[in-house]
Amino acid sequence: MGRVVHIDCCPICGSNSLHKEFSAVDHFVSQECFDVWICGHCGFRFTQNVPDEQEIDKYYESADYISHSDTEKGLMNRLYHFARNMMLTAKAGHVTRATGLRQGWLLDIGSGTGYFAHLMTEWGWTVRAIEKNSQARHFAQEHFGLKSDDEEAFNTLQDKSFDCITLWHVLEHLQHLNIMGDKFYRWLKDDGALLIAVPNNTSTDAIHYGADWAAWDVPRHLWHFSPATMQLFAQKHGFKIMKTIPMPLDGFYVCMLTEQYLGHKMSFLRGFWQGACAWVSSWGRKERSSSLIYVLKKV
Numbered sequence: 001m002g003r004v005v006h007i008d009c010c011p012i013c014g015s016n017s018l019h020k021e022f023s024a025v026d027h028f029v030s031q032e033c034f035d036v037w038i039c040g041h042c043g044f045r046f047t048q049n050v051p052d053e054q055e056i057d058k059y060y061e062s063a064d065y066i067s068h069s070d071t072e073k074g075l076m077n078r079l080y081h082f083a084r085n086m087m088l089t090a091k092a093g094h095v096t097r098a099t100g101l102r103q104g105w106l107l108d109i110g111s112g113t114g115y116f117a118h119l120m121t122e123w124g125w126t127v128r129a130i131e132k133n134s135q136a137r138h139f140a141q142e143h144f145g146l147k148s149d150d151e152e153a154f155n156t157l158q159d160k161s162f163d164c165i166t167l168w169h170v171l172e173h174l175q176h177l178n179i180m181g182d183k184f185y186r187w188l189k190d191d192g193a194l195l196i197a198v199p200n201n202t203s204t205d206a207i208h209y210g211a212d213w214a215a216w217d218v219p220r221h222l223w224h225f226s227p228a229t230m231q232l233f234a235q236k237h238g239f240k241i242m243k244t245i246p247m248p249l250d251g252f253y254v255c256m257l258t259e260q261y262l263g264h265k266m267s268f269l270r271g272f273w274q275g276a277c278a279w280v281s282s283w284g285r286k287e288r289s290s291s292l293i294y295v296l297k298k299v
């Protein structure tokens, strides 16, 4: 393995009382093991010794990387696409409700193949889409005529220029967590809304599967949030959490993927069943939901 990022103080609270919790396997690309560590002070979990920015790209190189390559092969992918269309409209609704605006300026970070950014454009929003992966940017351009920029564009964004910033399952991939947290604050208008969707490692399905839970997704997921640690992240960067919204479909997907990785017979049905159990157990208890959308506003 090449160069790695070793973390010796907690990115959230600064404590150096960190220890390894377990090892998880990268089932998706490399089959390598990575360690998930926890901060003994605030409980924040992170992947330790991840490949650095130059090395990490190869861990994204898989034909199955559906959020980028947009393949519709296989039942899992078809379900993913069906779920995505349902979720897209829901996400757009969350933006308008969180901002109280029907139209405005939106920054979508990690816009991928551009489905959400495109929908928001159709809804009349002025969208700035940023995506690291050049294939995904190319897809967005070809498919939707949507222009997205690479990460260099972060340097050109004006302070207080967006009504809404969205990160749909993106924050957990960003190497410079706190630098980005400060930037979100700067780029957002004072009454703007920051929407962050991330997997929840205190969810029923995370606890059920333990180290096998597919949403650890090491080493691509660098940070593993729970409602408690998202609260600390929000505070650290001058935000408060206004609302948390469960994403039940994500739970089904993660459970089915986990069962597939485990190589169980009838993994689809078992995953569906576990997803259903996890969903029922999260009724009225959002902290158990597989993934959560956090709606943040400036304090």
Ligand SMILES: [Zn+2]
Residues within 6 Å of the ligand: 010, 011, 012, 013, 014, 015, 039, 040, 041, 042, 043, 044
């Ligand atoms: Zn900590």
